[in-house]
Amino acid sequence: MAEPSRAGTIAFVPPRFGPDVVGGSEAVMREAAVGLAARGWDVEVLTTRARDHYTWADAYPAGRDDVDGVRVLRFDMCREEGRYPGQDDRGALERRIADGIPLDEGQELAWLNGLFRVPELYHHLLADAHRYRAIVFSPYLFWTTVVGTTVAPERSIAMPCLHDEGYARLRVIARSLSQAARAWYLSGPEQDLARELGLAPAEGDLTGAGVPVPDGYDAEGFRARHGIERPFLLYAGRREEGKGWPVLVDAFAAAVARGADLDLVTMGVGEVDAPAAVADRVHDLGFLPDAEAADAFAAAAAYVQPSRNESFSRTVMEAWLAGTPVLANAESAVVAWHCERSGAGVTWTGADELSAAIEAVAASPAAFRELAAPGRAYVLEHYTWPTVLDQMERSLEQMPWPR
């Protein structure tokens, strides 16, 4: 692409930011900020002091910081203790949202303001938004994005990382995101969903997200280091119901009971809770360094993505880069879209089909290896950081500067 004009400062506004912050959208924001800075953009990150999204406790000092060469400003959060004045507690509102029960305006605001607020960040934007060529907000459901995009919508880019879930149907979210100047989407189905829900700004760009490409893989070394002898399925991520982990464990146990000779290896957090009959075949490796995780992807017979709530699915890309086939939940429009476009994954619906797919991997590993072959080329074509940063720069070119 032609060399873009890199004049003006780009602000990134994630709710958490740091080298040790875990989370999909947070990783994309970090790598995009660092990547654009490396290309010569002046980048500033405006965020909170929190590291984890369970406690939202202050972990970093307030004020200026530097992360991988990017200027970071951290602001204090305000958190409500207990009940929001005049409303149900936030847990009750969360349950209503999950159950699809509409909230009134006051309840939506109570939900939005009830987790955390960052008034000093808001006031920084009020005072200084005019200094930024563009302000990138992500993900869609946090105060920083919903309230932040209202300050200078003409300069705001929303990277929603949207899932088809109750939060996405809150009117307070549609009102603010739809006013942003542009959106950066990670996939086609995410863009379609944003339009369907009335969240989409007038302009949108399919930027995708980048995945680092490992220099090489050591599949045999991985097996040896972890003492894993059987072929295995891999799952990386949070082991929780919302991510589909129980479905995977049950389907795996059923396939093993019928004779599939596979193990299940998992990286991430959460209770494993495997049935006793397969407990010795399920290996929880916790968090692994990047290189070791890459070796795990290369050593696996197949990678399973049981979640239906994905806006990109970086682990699927990591599997394909390593030449490993993917068994993906067809209810995730995003992952099904990737499988359709790449041809390198098999989709399933429900535990029986997943169980049958697991049997198929055990019975015909060669066919699955061959199936995976186009996956690496697909990722290299669309989802390396240089490609994604090119897309983001093309989009930033559309943000006028100076105004």
Add this chain to the structure above:
Amino acid sequence: MAPVTRWLVVGPYPPERGTGAEAARAFVEARLRAGDHVHVVSPRPTAAHQHADLASFRGLRVLRDVAKAQRADGIWLRVEPGIVLSPGTDRRRGLAERAALVLWLRRFRERIFDVGDVGLLPGGRAGRPVLAAATRFVAHRAADAEALVLHGADPARVQRATDGEPAPAPTQEGAAPATTQAVAYPPADLVRDLPAEREAIEAAVRARAQQLEVARDAGG
């Protein structure tokens, strides 16, 4: 006299909607851009620095402490129910509230009333001290501006804001118990000549899943 540089802003605030929140935001934005110090207190949790029950004397006590801590020398106060002046209070209480408010407002060199409910600023002798306390009124409707003057406000102090009416109001699936009934393994369709093609594999997987379902049903 040096201009006011430290402001206390009291009123509804974004992300709430409505004329009051929008006016407060616009005022804060202008003051921050001018380099002033601004501290915002709202009646509910919002993007304000602080929130508190601002009704009546209780609210006045809170605001007195905040203003002192912030060393505010200017105040922007939204005149609407729930913020210091209470509607429908009895005469004695209303007089006491207004007297306390007027007394407190003297500490500020600039006092801006953003008028949402002009009815909270009574006319006649009783309301005159409150009206005199403001260095500037901002009215969002022509009728409010007229009412303020009729109540006795100095017309030179009444400013019309750009008309701004409030914006229009606006399964998780469980895993089916997988069967452990006896079905042939390895599943022939998944082994025999399974081509490395997505559609073919998915078709074989679906056929196998149906087989499992039939076997489970047969097993009761």
